[in-house]
Amino acid sequence: MAAQLIPVKLRKFLNVKHSRTPACCSQTRFDGFAMDSRETGSLLWWMCDLIRIEYFAKRNYISCDKPGKERTSNNMRASTVRNIGHLLIICTALISAHSNAADVIVNPGVSQSTISQNTLRAIFGMRLLQWPNGEPITVFVLPPKNPVHTNFIKERLGVFPHQLERSWDLLVFSGTGQPPISVKSEKEMLKRIAETPGAIGYLSRKDFDENVRLLPIQ
Amino acid sequence: MKTYDYCRYSKLAGPYLRVLTYSLAIGVCVALPAWAIDAKSIQVHGFASQAYTLTNKNNFFGESTGNGSFEATEFGVNASWRMFPQLQLSGQLLWRKVGNIGDDKIQLDYGLVDYRFFSNEQHHHGVRLGRIKNPLGLYNDTRDVAFTRPGVILPQSIYFERTRDLALSSDGGEMYGELRFAANTLGWELMVAQPRTNDVDTEIALLGADRLGDLGGDTSVIGRLTYDHSGGRVRLAISSARLNLEYQPGLGDPSGAGAIRFTPTILSAQFNSERWTITSEYARRNFLFGDQIAYVPPILKTITGESYYLQSEYRLTEKWELMARYDVAYQNVDDETGQKFAALAAGAIPAHSQFSKDWTVGVRWNPSPVWMVRAEQHWINGTAWLPFQDNPDRSKTSQNWRLFTVLVSYRF
Numbered sequence: 001m002a003a004q005l006i007p008v009k010l011r012k013f014l015n016v017k018h019s020r021t022p023a024c025c026s027q028t029r030f031d032g033f034a035m036d037s038r039e040t041g042s043l044l045w046w047m048c049d050l051i052r053i054e055y056f057a058k059r060n061y062i063s064c065d066k067p068g069k070e071r072t073s074n075n076m077r078a079s080t081v082r083n084i085g086h087l088l089i090i091c092t093a094l095i096s097a098h099s100n101a102a103d104v105i106v107n108p109g110v111s112q113s114t115i116s117q118n119t120l121r122a123i124f125g126m127r128l129l130q131w132p133n134g135e136p137i138t139v140f141v142l143p144p145k146n147p148v149h150t151n152f153i154k155e156r157l158g159v160f161p162h163q164l165e166r167s168w169d170l171l172v173f174s175g176t177g178q179p180p181i182s183v184k185s186e187k188e189m190l191k192r193i194a195e196t197p198g199a200i201g202y203l204s205r206k207d208f209d210e211n212v213r214l215l216p217i218q
Numbered sequence: 219m220k221t222y223d224y225c226r227y228s229k230l231a232g233p234y235l236r237v238l239t240y241s242l243a244i245g246v247c248v249a250l251p252a253w254a255i256d257a258k259s260i261q262v263h264g265f266a267s268q269a270y271t272l273t274n275k276n277n278f279f280g281e282s283t284g285n286g287s288f289e290a291t292e293f294g295v296n297a298s299w300r301m302f303p304q305l306q307l308s309g310q311l312l313w314r315k316v317g318n319i320g321d322d323k324i325q326l327d328y329g330l331v332d333y334r335f336f337s338n339e340q341h342h343h344g345v346r347l348g349r350i351k352n353p354l355g356l357y358n359d360t361r362d363v364a365f366t367r368p369g370v371i372l373p374q375s376i377y378f379e380r381t382r383d384l385a386l387s388s389d390g391g392e393m394y395g396e397l398r399f400a401a402n403t404l405g406w407e408l409m410v411a412q413p414r415t416n417d418v419d420t421e422i423a424l425l426g427a428d429r430l431g432d433l434g435g436d437t438s439v440i441g442r443l444t445y446d447h448s449g450g451r452v453r454l455a456i457s458s459a460r461l462n463l464e465y466q467p468g469l470g471d472p473s474g475a476g477a478i479r480f481t482p483t484i485l486s487a488q489f490n491s492e493r494w495t496i497t498s499e500y501a502r503r504n505f506l507f508g509d510q511i512a513y514v515p516p517i518l519k520t521i522t523g524e525s526y527y528l529q530s531e532y533r534l535t536e537k538w539e540l541m542a543r544y545d546v547a548y549q550n551v552d553d554e555t556g557q558k559f560a561a562l563a564a565g566a567i568p569a570h571s572q573f574s575k576d577w578t579v580g581v582r583w584n585p586s587p588v589w590m591v592r593a594e595q596h597w598i599n600g601t602a603w604l605p606f607q608d609n610p611d612r613s614k615t616s617q618n619w620r621l622f623t624v625l626v627s628y629r630f
Binding site: 116117118119121122125127128129130132134136137143144145154157158159160162163166167169170172173174175176177178179 | 261263265294296298300302303304306308309310328329330332334337338339342346350351359360363365366394396398399400401402403448449450451490491492495533536587
């Protein structure tokens with residue numbers, strides 16, 4: 001499956017003749033939906049595999065050169081450019097593949113250790129407004145068109161964005177509640193959750209610091 | 219001035235609620251300096267909509283025949299302040315000019331204090347006091363906000379435009395709560411309040427004409443039970459009301475004083491998927507007229523109406539959405555064709571005023587999250603929900619008619 005995802009041209013370019021596809025790679029999906037750690041891991045493995053195959057292929061190519069032929073600067077430059085190009089392709093693929101899978105992030109002051117999906121729905125539906133210890137919950141969300149937002153609502157909350165928006169509208173225009181606070185970017189989300197006690201939100205990036213905490217879904 | 223009269227409660231509940239409202243207001247004023255008002259706990263939102271309506275026969279939202287009508291403007295602005303997680307104050311002002319229905323003054327749509335006295339992960343319960351939106355069906359709570367409607371106009375069989383005042387909001391109190399278990403959510407609302415009435419419109423809607431006397435709301439009960447499965451993939455609801463109204467005859471009034479009881483019950487079901495939303499609601503509407511009230515025709519003291527619709531929405535992309543609906547209303551289940559009624563009315567009101575069957579197709583376009591454009595075409599047989607206000611001479615209305623409407627809406 002995974003090997004088929006690389007266009008034929010790219011495979012020829014990478015000189016991959018016998019692309020060995022690990023069995024678990026068949027689970028890897030590029031649409032950004034539902035990529036758990038196992039899948040992300042297998043993707044990484046496959047990427048490493050690709051780099052390794054390419055590396056050996058290149059060595060092979062170089063060793064097949066006529067003996068005595070100097071590696072010209074032109075030759076070197078072409079190979080460097082190609083290497084950077086490959087790296088970029090791989091990085092883009094990696095980023096696009098797992099940037100949308102979001103996890104629940106809370107302010108480290110939140111004492112809860114895990115959360116159920118239905119409770120999460122009530123929190124993001126703005127109907128549950130307090131943590132079990134009575135602390136107010138502040139909910140942060142990304143703009144409706146953000147793929148991380150869409151992914152989080154579909155995959156983690158198990159509802160559809162149109163439903164959640166409808167339930168927020170119902171609260172706002174009947175005076176029975178308030179919508180969540182909208183932030184522009186994941187960077188802002190990280191900052192606001194870190195500085196707001198009782199805050200909850202979601203992030204796709206794994207490189208957050210100790211100012212926020214991941215809240216696993218039961 | 220009627221619409222500003224926020225303290226028009228029933229004789230008994232009035233003084234208590236007034237004292238409560240005043241003490242609350244004083245309490246807030248006294249306590250205000252003590253709290254540093256957190257900017258993020260105060261929110262202001264609003265909407266503005268403008269529709270264009272064109273009909274081949276009959277008037278809907280102004281003089282819609284001929285060149286069409288632009289008399290459908292809605293504007294609302296609301297503010298909410300969550301002082302604590304348990305306590306929220308909110309209010310919404312609404313201005314509306316829709317044909318000849320209602321008056322075009324700024325109205326307090328809702329103004330309430332919401333106190334949640336119990337809350338944990340499994341359930342929460344609370345109380346609301348003030349002017350509260352009536353919890354009826356799936357759409358009544360936000361019926362004037364175009365963004366929350368499934369079309370330019372709501373299914374008229376249940377969300378009648380001409381009796382809207384009665385359905386909008388009530389002054390009084392409401393208890394509410396929610397229970398969450400596994401993937402299920404059960405919600406409930408029970409309201410004891412006095413329905414807002416607009417004298418002229420309510421009289422036209424319930425008594426067939428603007429009478430000499432006054433028709434006002436009396437203490438009424440509205441309840442709703444909702445069930446949500448898996449975050450709303452399946453939504454079921456039952457709502458019912460017992461709306462009590464009092465008629466006080468005017469000078470030289472042929473009709474005597476008396477009560478009117480309106481008892482609608484609505485069953486609602488909705489199925490949601492990523493692209494589809496299928497909605498259906500069924501309602502039975504029971505009217506009981508007091509003996510002294512001369513209704514047109516005077517023989518009918520109890521009437522049971524029936525309404526239902528089936529509606530599907532399909533999201534093509536993020537920006538485009540299609541809608542189709544079949545909507546049916548009968549004014550009297552014992553006289554679905556309206557023949558008996560027409561015989562009693564002796565030609566003044568046609569038989570087709572007793573039923574309506576409406577086929578609708580529509581399209582929605584969201585150029586951005588804050589803008590919405592909708593267009594809709596209706597093919598209608600019958601005039602059961604045709605506003606009398608726009609068609610004073612009902613003998614001149616036509617049975618088969620078409621309605622085309624376009625709406626532009628903005629929100630913030």
